[in-house]
Amino acid sequence: MYAARTRQSITRTAFQASKAQFRRQATAAVPKAAKPAKKTHPFRKFLFKLGFYTTIAYAGATAVALKVDSFQDVFVDYVPLAEQALDLGTYISNHREQIFNPENYNFQSINDVKDKLLAMEKTASIPNSGAQSSKVDTSKTQATEPVKSTTTEPTKLQIPLLTLDSDNAEIQSTVKSINEFITSINSSKTSADAGKLVDSVSNTVSDLSKKYAELASSKKADLEKFVNDKSAELALQYDEKKVKLTEEFTNNLAAAKAEIEKKHNEILKNDLQATKEAILAEAQNVVLKSKNDTIDEFNAVVAEKVENERNGKLKNLSAAISRVEELEKFEIELSKTAATYSNYKAIKISVNKIQQILASNEPSADRGTLLSKELANLKELTAPLKNELIDSAVSNLPSQESLLRTGGVLTQSQLISRWELLLPELRSVSLLPPNAGLLGHVSSIFFSKFLFAKSGAPVKTDNNLTGNDVESVIARVNDYLVKNELDSAVEEVSGLKGWARKLADDWLLESRKKLELQFLVDVIDTELTVSA
Amino acid sequence: MSSVEKQTISQPSASLVNAKWDIVISNGIVKTGLGFGAGVLASVLLFKRRSFPVWLGVGFGLGRSYSEGDSIFREAGLRNVKA
Numbered sequence: 001m002y003a004a005r006t007r008q009s010i011t012r013t014a015f016q017a018s019k020a021q022f023r024r025q026a027t028a029a030v031p032k033a034a035k036p037a038k039k040t041h042p043f044r045k046f047l048f049k050l051g052f053y054t055t056i057a058y059a060g061a062t063a064v065a066l067k068v069d070s071f072q073d074v075f076v077d078y079v080p081l082a083e084q085a086l087d088l089g090t091y092i093s094n095h096r097e098q099i100f101n102p103e104n105y106n107f108q109s110i111n112d113v114k115d116k117l118l119a120m121e122k123t124a125s126i127p128n129s130g131a132q133s134s135k136v137d138t139s140k141t142q143a144t145e146p147v148k149s150t151t152t153e154p155t156k157l158q159i160p161l162l163t164l165d166s167d168n169a170e171i172q173s174t175v176k177s178i179n180e181f182i183t184s185i186n187s188s189k190t191s192a193d194a195g196k197l198v199d200s201v202s203n204t205v206s207d208l209s210k211k212y213a214e215l216a217s218s219k220k221a222d223l224e225k226f227v228n229d230k231s232a233e234l235a236l237q238y239d240e241k242k243v244k245l246t247e248e249f250t251n252n253l254a255a256a257k258a259e260i261e262k263k264h265n266e267i268l269k270n271d272l273q274a275t276k277e278a279i280l281a282e283a284q285n286v287v288l289k290s291k292n293d294t295i296d297e298f299n300a301v302v303a304e305k306v307e308n309e310r311n312g313k314l315k316n317l318s319a320a321i322s323r324v325e326e327l328e329k330f331e332i333e334l335s336k337t338a339a340t341y342s343n344y345k346a347i348k349i350s351v352n353k354i355q356q357i358l359a360s361n362e363p364s365a366d367r368g369t370l371l372s373k374e375l376a377n378l379k380e381l382t383a384p385l386k387n388e389l390i391d392s393a394v395s396n397l398p399s400q401e402s403l404l405r406t407g408g409v410l411t412q413s414q415l416i417s418r419w420e421l422l423l424p425e426l427r428s429v430s431l432l433p434p435n436a437g438l439l440g441h442v443s444s445i446f447f448s449k450f451l452f453a454k455s456g457a458p459v460k461t462d463n464n465l466t467g468n469d470v471e472s473v474i475a476r477v478n479d480y481l482v483k484n485e486l487d488s489a490v491e492e493v494s495g496l497k498g499w500a501r502k503l504a505d506d507w508l509l510e511s512r513k514k515l516e517l518q519f520l521v522d523v524i525d526t527e528l529t530v531s532a
Numbered sequence: 533m534s535s536v537e538k539q540t541i542s543q544p545s546a547s548l549v550n551a552k553w554d555i556v557i558s559n560g561i562v563k564t565g566l567g568f569g570a571g572v573l574a575s576v577l578l579f580k581r582r583s584f585p586v587w588l589g590v591g592f593g594l595g596r597s598y599s600e601g602d603s604i605f606r607e608a609g610l611r612n613v614k615a
Contacts, residue, residue: 422546429549437602438556441549505545 567593
């Protein structure tokens with residue numbers, strides 16, 4: 001009881017203590033809750049710091065790159081947007097005054113820039129005819145020029161020296177004195193004396209020129225007279241020579257003409273003689289020939305008469321001989337056709353037997369032997385016919401060994417049953433994806449179990465859209481096999497694609513063998529009916 | 533792949549896929565078994581009989597057999613599959 005009480009009291013006090021504690025906590029928590037919690041935005045701060053330090057890093061790196069070339073290479077190669085930063089850095093460094101002191105920098109106006117550009121492009125225009133340079137005549141004009149130039153310009157003048165080659169001694173001396181004057185003018189500084197000197201020089205030069213002109217004209221007159229005299233003399237000489245030559249020429253011509261006439265007359269005489277003789281000989285030949293011809297005609301007429309007499313008696317005999325020969329020929333032909341007819345009949349029987357074996361539906365154990373025997377028989381019978389088509393068809397028939405090995409060709413029912421065995425394989429392979437792996441095969445096997453089986457022939461519509469999926473092909477092949485149209489069935493099956501076609505290979509082989517044999521035998525049959 | 537080719541020549545064409553399945557399944561069983569054995573060995577000897585190496589080994593075996601089966605069906609010729 002005491003323990004129970006103490007326990008009760010303990011629990012009660014504990015409960016009260018805990019209540020007090022809770023109250024304290026509640027009051028203590030309120031002031032904390034009254035102050036609102038401050039928002040810290042850590043993500044925003046992070047983004048800001050990132051942007052700021054990245055910008056500082058780029059700016060520092062461009063500054064270093066502009067100074068150090070090796071660092072610039074590394075910077076441009078490995079850091080994105082480095083080139084743009086470098087471009088910006090170079091722009092700022094080149095246009096420092098513009099950016100930082102805009103008021104002190106005198107910006108160029110557009111007109112100044114235009115003028116500067118135009119000034120750089122000063123060109124000289126060349127006329128269409130091309131640039132020409134005219135040669136300045138240094139001989140006479142230069143001598144007169146300094147006269148004018150000294151009066152207008154009292155500055156220093158340099159006259160070029162006179163160069164004139166001539167045999168006349170007077171002219172040479174004058175040239176020398178002129179050159180002396182010119183050199184003295186050039187060396188002297190005074191201009192007034194120069195003028196007087198130049199005047200005197202010009203006077204002497206004009207005198208000289210006049211004298212020269214006189215001389216030249218007199219010389220010319222002399223020369224002309226001389227030339228005329230000489231030409232008259234020569235003309236006289238030529239005339240004399242001409243007369244002499246013509247005389248000689250006419251004499252020679254006459255002599256030659258006489259000779260030619262003589263020769264020509266002789267030749268003419270000889271020709272006449274020869275032709276006369278030839279004509280005589282020809283006439284003789286003609287006469288002889290006609291004589292012979294008449295003799296031959298006479299002989300022929302006589303022989304003919306004799307023959308006719310003889311033939312009349314023997315005519316009947318030869319007619320009889322020819323008739324007998326014709327009869328012989330007919331008889332040989334008849335016997336040949338009779339033989340071929342009987343041969344044809346035997347071949348026909350053999351062909352029919354083969355067809356019967358092919359068409360029969362009971363698989364017998366010795367089908368192969370029967371078939372090979374019949375085919376050998378057929379080969380023997382058709383050999384003497386020598387028909388090209390039949391020979392080629394017979395040569396393409398399957399050989400004995402192959403027939404015996406495989407037990408002949410399958411019957412229709414055998415083919416159908418093999419097809420039935422093939423069907424589930426085809427169906428399980430019909431839903432394969434291209435380049436299928438393990439999963440593809442598993443899924444194809446599983447989902448093909450849910451396929452609906454199709455049957456019957458497709459409905460004929462205007463558009464020739466027949467399905468090429470495996471189920472439609474299976475349905476059509478079943479239809480054809482039931483109707484015994486093996487060739488259409490083979491065509492359909494050979495149109496399959498992928499795995500289905502690979503699986504149907506063996507069946508196709510067998511059915512093709514049968515079709516080939518059937519076709520060859522049919523060919524032989526029709527050829528016989530056509531040619532017999 | 534040489535063993536696969538020999539089989540397809542002697543057998544009829546209708547059982548091409550079945551022959552491949554035979555190889556794939558037998559290869560799978562063998563590889564999984566080998567993986568299981570290797571896993572048990574590793575677990576007993578090295579890993580204080582814990583169970584995870586066994587699962588690892590079985591997983592390896594199944595994976596290998598799946599991959600080889602894939603290459604067999606695709607006739608990729610990359611692997612010479614021997615049990």
